[in-house]
Amino acid sequence: MAYQIDKFDCVGCCACIFACPFDVPTEIKEEHKVVIPEDKCVGCGQCEDICPVAAIHPAPGQRKIRKVTILEENCIGCTACARNCPANAINGTVKNPHVIDQRKCIQCGYCGTKCKKDAIVIEYLA
Amino acid sequence: MIKIKTFGVIRLGSGIKEFDAESSQVRTVEDCFNALNIKSAPDADKFSFAEAQVFVNHTRTTKKNFAIKDGDEVWLMSPASGG
Amino acid sequence: MFVLMSRYDGYMGKVLFIDLTAKTFSEFPWSDEDRKRTIGGKIMAGDILYHHIRPGMTAWDEDNWLVITTGPLTGCGVPSSSRFNISTISPLTGVLTSSNSGGDFGMMLKRCGYDGCxxxxxxxxxxxxxxxxxxxxxLDAEELWGLAVTETQEKLPKGTANLVIGPAGENKVLYSAVLSGERANGRGGVGAVFGDKMIKAITAKGFKHPTVYNKEGLIRLSRIWTRRMRNHALSGRQLPVLGTAGLVSPMEARGILATKNFNAGHFEDFDMVSGETLSETKLTRNSGCTSCVMQCTRRCMVDGKEVKGPELEILGLMGPNILNNDLQNIIDWNYWIDEMGMDTISTAGTIAFAMELKEKGLWDGGLEFGKTDNITQIIKDIAHREGVGDVLAEGSKRMADQFGGMEFAIQSKGMELSAYEPRRAVGQGLGYATSNRGGCHLNAGYLVFVEGLGLDIDNLTPNGKGALCVMFQNLMEAISAAGVCLFTSYPVFPSYVFDHPNAPITKAVTWVLPHLGPVIKLINLYSYVLQLYIPLIPHTKAIELATGMTMKLGSFLTAGDRGWNTERVANMILGQKPGADKLPKRLTDVPQDPNDPRTKVPLDTMLKAFYANRQWDNGAPTAKALKRLKIDIPSRDVYPYA
Incomplete structure (x- = not known):
């Protein structure tokens, strides 16, 4: 699950570094280029959106997320998702079901990796 | 002898900063580019009058057939801007 | 704390208000109506300051506001969109200054949820x-006080974006700068205002993202725009390959390379400090602002360290203008001026003035044309206000008030001019004189772009220059306010004319432009009727796609015009008098070529047309202009010119 930077197209503008909520892309200073370490990439696609030269693409198998919601009946209010959400988009109090604010959600799916109760529902674009 | 100096992307692309040419080889401004392209490495960028701003003895000319005479200094420049 | 949000995307919807005396913070009311009217950036800041300032207010007043603003496109993924602006009352000029930079602070401010602070x-x-x-x-910054810029930044928490001052700002050098990363908000002395308020640094860290109204549409436009910029002779070839440094040679060719304190426009050793020589012998690699597709910054070595390299301005002003032909000197001085936190242009211009003062026997500060071994020390002395540094820290105009030599103090409204010698690019001279913040070449409208650098229109005629100047000024004002780099405007002039500088169509365009004064005047005065989109100016569509607000060319140009006028009225409320749009006598009265009387700036002639294009009376916006632009007319006791 990752995004990749086309080495030829990359101009080293570092917009992806700036946009990444997880501090993943790394600048190779000598080459004036940026790379995305595949094992660290969460797959949120914020970098693809901000790249002005269209150099960033989803790796094969990477699926874009359309919407993320919380299944109320499964949520135990452990707050793990809210604490880890890079967009501060999840609201709720301890031991009560949490809710995703769709206006703030950046559809990165990171909350899904933190939930131990299958309460995060991810709808993919394709 | 004619002195030809290059600037801008022409200089960096051709790899040649300046050179002398015989007035028999270089009769017009356009000839200067032919001379430059012959002199530069085979894989260097090649340039033509059409894309350059050319100065002969510090005066701009826009005519490719502008006559060059012995002792002239020709500058081959590219448009530039900044801030 | 009540929350005002925006119905527009792109903007974060809030403006932060910080009271440093009381150590409190709150929200500053800013409505969607304000956003539509001012777009953002310097126009927004100018509007905020206009409604705040009062007659006689100075840079050192406790309630002189620092207004840091971004644009709606800042951080939205369009090319070269990291720009933000700091406006305040300048201690150098006494009027408003607006200082722009491409550092990361603006984008991070938006990630904290704020369009401005x-x-x-x-x-x-x-x-x-x-x-x-x-x-x-x-937070207490006692341990940072006194440190140079990089040392300060290294001590700040990781993952933050920063704005810092160096020793120059701490010591209130009148032209000290603020740095965000390695980019400077250089001009007008904003660093001194930070220092006066004892702000050593501002840091920011946030994770919000600007939402955009039409994501697919904006990404599509962004990619077309980027492709056009990368295929353009200027933004796609000259700027990446040579940087702004690539201008030294063309300026020499046209006699607009300021030499020996603007005594001349040619320098025999120009090639020793040219952009070509820089790229061939000193450049280690390119660099640039975040999100920029041009990456025009140079990087060079100083004392074994790779640092930011020189731009055109310092190459000209600390090369030919002080009769120095050693490129490494300039690279070193550029590094030190950045480390001390000062404006390279005003520092260099003041030094050149001091050299001529000594030559003319008016003041001996130990500085001489061609003497380069003491300049690094002088730079540090200025920053620490030590010895003669204390005098130099005041800038050339105050030095001229004290020692004489006003006719060759190369400044306008108190701020030093940049390296373009305007006696062979008279429209640029008009721009320097009229620029709101003082001797700025960009606020000026950058007419030199068509007067010999990009295009080659008649550089000595005053015809058409007033109208062109106003149009360029308005357009560039709006582009800056949107949050993108001014260099994104180059593709406004189609690449064809730069790829074919000798073609008949190019020659026709260059011939006709000075004659288009009357037509351009109509555009200037009635720009609001142009409710259309032209692909050459993608900024308007980018704003629409990012925010969801309607923004056509006419509204865009009008917003720029409004920004220009608002700042001018504010400046006059602060005390600027009519007739302030001036240049030093050397540029208006002394021909650059003694055999050609046309080679001086016919300022008075051009000002007539300029003022007609702006509906100004001797530099003061009239009631007609203010009504046309829907600017609140101040009361007669503070502004008697309407």
């Missing part, structure tokens, strides 16, 4: 303001 008051001891999404902290 206003700071009032003063701290009692060195302070670091730390901004996050939910909080503003006022």
């Amino acid at each position: 206003i700071i009032t008051g003063k701290a009692k001891s060195p302070t670091r303001i730390h901004i996050t999404e939910d909080n503003v902290e006022f």
Whole structure:
């Protein structure tokens, strides 16, 4: 699950570094280029959106997320998702079901990796 | 002898900063580019009058057939801007 | 704390207001109506300051506001969109200055949820303001005080974007700068206002993202725009390959390379300090602002360290203008001026003036044309106000008031001019004289672009220059306010004319432009009727796609015009008098070529047309202009010119 930077197209503008909520892309200073370490990439696609030269693409198998919601009946209010959400988009109090604010959600799916109760529902674009 | 100096992307692309040419080889401004392209490495960028701003003895000319005479200094420049 | 949000995307919807004296923060009311009217950036800041300032207010007043603003496109993924602006009352000029930069601070401010940040008051001891999404902290910065810029930045928390001052700002050098990373908000002395308020640094860290109204549409436009910029002779070839440094040779060719304190426009050794020589012998690699597709910054070595390299301005002003032909000197001085936190242009211009003062026997500060071995020390002395540095820290105009030589103090409204010698590019001279913030070549409208650098229109005629100047000024004002780099405007002029500088169509365009005065005047005065989109100016569509607001060319140009006028009225309320649009006598009265009387700036002639295009009376916007632009007319007791 990752995004990749086309080495030829990359101009080293570092917009992806700036946009990444997880501090993943790394600048190779000598080459004036940026790379995305595949094992660290969460797959949120914020970098693809901000790249002005269209150099960033989803790796094969990477699926874009359309919407993320919380299944109320499964949520135990452990707050793990809210604490880890890079967009501060999840609201709720301890031991009560949490809710995703769709206006703030950046559809990165990171909350899904933190939930131990299958309460995060991810709808993919394709 | 004619002195030809290059600037801008022409200089960096051709790899040649300046050179002398015989007035028999270089009769017009356009000839200067032919001379430059012959002199530069085979894989260097090649340039033509059409894309350059050319100065002969510090005066701009826009005519490719502008006559060059012995002792002239020709500058081959590219448009530039900044801030 | 009540929350005002925006119905527009792109903007974050809030403006932060910080009271440094009381150590509190709140929200500054800013409506969607305000956003539509001012777009953002310097127009927004000018509007905010206009409604705040009062007659006689100075840079050192406790309630002189620092207004830091971004644009709607800042951080939205369009090419070269990291720009932000700091406006305040300048200690150098006494009027408003607006200082723009491409550092990361603006984008990070948006990630904290703010489109702008206003700071009032003063701290009692060195302070670091730390901004996050939910909080503003006022932290002790005693251990940072006194440190140079890079040393300061290295001590700041990781993952933050910063704005810092160096020793120059701490010592209130009148042209000290603020740095965000390695990019400088250089001009007008904003660093001194930071220092006066005892703000050593502002840091910010946040994770919000600007939402955009039409994501697919904006990405599509962004990619077309980027492709056009990368295929353009200027933004796609000259700027990446040579940087702004690539201008030294063309300026020499046209006699507009300021030499020996603007005594001449040619320098025999120009090629020793040219952009070509820089690229061939000193450049280690390119660099640039975040999100920029041009990457025009140079990087060079100083004392074994790779640092930011020189731009055109310092190459000209600390090369030919002080009769120095050693490129490494300039690279070193550029590094030190950045480390001390000063404006390279005003520092260099003041030094050149001091050299001529000594030559003319008016003042001996130890500085001489061609003498380069003491300049690094002088730069540090200025920053610390030590010895003659204390005099130089005041800038060339105050030095001329003290020692004489006003006719060759190369400044306008108190701010030093950049390296373009305007006696062979008279429209640029008009721009320098009329620029709101003082001797700025960009606020000027950058007419030199068509007067010999990009295009080659008649550089000595006053015809058409007034109208062209106004149009360029308005357009560039709006582009800056949107949050993108001014160099994104180059593709406004189709690449064809730069790829074919000798073609008949190019020659026709260059011939006709000075004659288009009357037509351009109509555009200037009635721009609001142009409710259309032209692909050459993608900025308007980008704003629409990012925010969801309607923004056509006419509204865009009008917003720029409004910004220009608002700042001008504010400046006059602050005390600027009519007739302030001047240049030093050397440029208006002394021909650059003694055999050609046309080679001086026919300022009075061009000002007539300029003022007609702006509906100004001797530099003061009239009631007609203010009504046309829907600017609140101030009361007669503060502004008697309407």
